Amino acid sequence: MPVDRVTPAMARRIELWPLERLVPYQRNPRTHSEEQVTQIAASIAEFGFCNPILVDSRDGIIAGHGRLLAAKKLGLDEVPVIVLDHLDETQRRAYLLADNRLSELAGWDSELLALELKELADAGFDATLAGFDSKEIDDFLASLERDAEPESSEAEDAVPEVPAEAVTRPGDLWLIGPHRLICGDCRDRGLIARLFEDRKANVVITSPPYATQRQYDLSSGFAPVPPEKYVAWFKDVAAAIESVLAPDGSYLLNIKAHAEEGERHTYVMDLVLAHKRQWGWRFVDEFCWRKTDDGVPGGWSNRFKNAWEPVYHFSRERKIKFRPREVGHWSD
Structure with a gap:
């Protein structure tokens, strides 16, 4: 203007x-x-x-x-x-x-902001007086440390051969720098509690298995879930997520219903409605994940093959941490 x-x-x-x-x-x-x-x-x-x-x-x-x-x-x-x-x-x-x-509507230069916060911290100044909480400050300082680390050599980044016998067993908890990874069933709230300890998640993103659309490795212990039983099976997943989600956190569910005999199955609709009507989640919004370069759908004999998948956004509270202007960008 x-x-x-x-x-x-x-x-x-x-x-x-x-x-x-x-x-x-x-x-x-x-x-x-x-x-x-x-x-x-x-x-x-x-x-x-x-x-x-x-x-x-x-x-x-x-x-x-x-x-x-x-x-x-x-x-x-x-x-x-x-x-x-x-x-x-x-x-x-x-x-x-x-x-x-x-x-x-203003933004932040994350690198310069991190430098300012570091120099304030080095000077012994309490940077929370500038409006940032301790976790935000720690995250910015950690980003500086990561940027300062030398790049790994190709040998360090090489992916090793898969061993004949698995090293990781159910229940194993791996500490990977600031990250934590646990092997097990995500419906097991005791297992999830071990992973998070006393922490809470600001965002949970999950893309659960399809019902009977795909075959999975039987050695994993997971068997495909019939569509008519999917909502009951998923109830424990949603409960485990709720147990570790911060009150103002968000939960994003990526799942697309498969087609049978030329029509879409409705179990994903049932699942979304169950979150709202049975389990008390707030249905915040629905997003589209574009999966092809041009966004043009493919074709089957009697219908289009969608070039996108839905992502459903749920929360427990009305007021959530949500700053789209800080993380959003135009698609290429």
């Missing part, structure tokens, strides 16, 4: 107002959890009240509701404000949204 070369209205001064003079906007759609208010308060205590509250000519808050709550938490008597008396009523309401939304 082109922007005309004009001189915008600018605030000329900052005023100090008592807290009781400020009037919160009753229809403010932006929410502030107690945890976030505590973070804002800690930031103000560390850096000072660097970001004044924006108000209109009637003392109503346009931007800064979270900062007001933090000021009350800190026991402050007054706060800095900037009066935006040049906005009309419609502009005031629009800017209340824009002030929050425009900042969300």
Whole structure:
């Protein structure tokens, strides 16, 4: 969108107002959890009240509701404000949204962010005061360490021959750097508890076996599940996932119903509905995994062969960790 070369209205001064003079906007759609208010308060205590509250000519808050709550938490008597008396009523309401939304559209340079966090940590500064939690900081620092590791030689990356006798047995737990891998039945909640210990998963992604569409290695102990028994068989899988999923986590299920006698089987539909109606999951959305280069379906005698597979998104709670703008990208 082109922007005309004009001189915008600018605030000329900052005023100090008592807290009781400020009037919160009753229809403010932006929410502030107690945890976030505590973070804002800690930031103000560390850096000072660097970001004044924006108000209109009637003392109503346009931007800064979270900062007001933090000021009350800190026991402050007054706060800095900037009066935006040049906005009309419609502009005031629009800017209340824009002030929050425009900042969300910015991104991060992950490499530079990791460097900044590392240097702050090296200086002994508590980087959580910048709004990042300890796990996020650890993940960024770990990414720097991984990038600093020398590339493996071809010999180190070579895949060894499969031994005549399997090394891994059911119940074996492998520690692979920061990762954990266990051999066993994913429906066994005791086994899953060993894998996760006291941790919780933010995301669980599973692509379970098809019903009777394929033959599996009999030595694995898994036998194809008839479609009419699939939902009952999968119940323990969903329960195991629930036992380790964080309250605000997501569970993604990738499964495509096979066709019999020229028509799709309905057991996957039954499975999706069972998650919602029997097991209490929230059905968040459905995604398509494109599997061919051109997205054009193949053909059978009486139907198309889909060039995609469905991925079903479930959660236990309404509010989940979901930041699509940070992980999404356009397809090639």
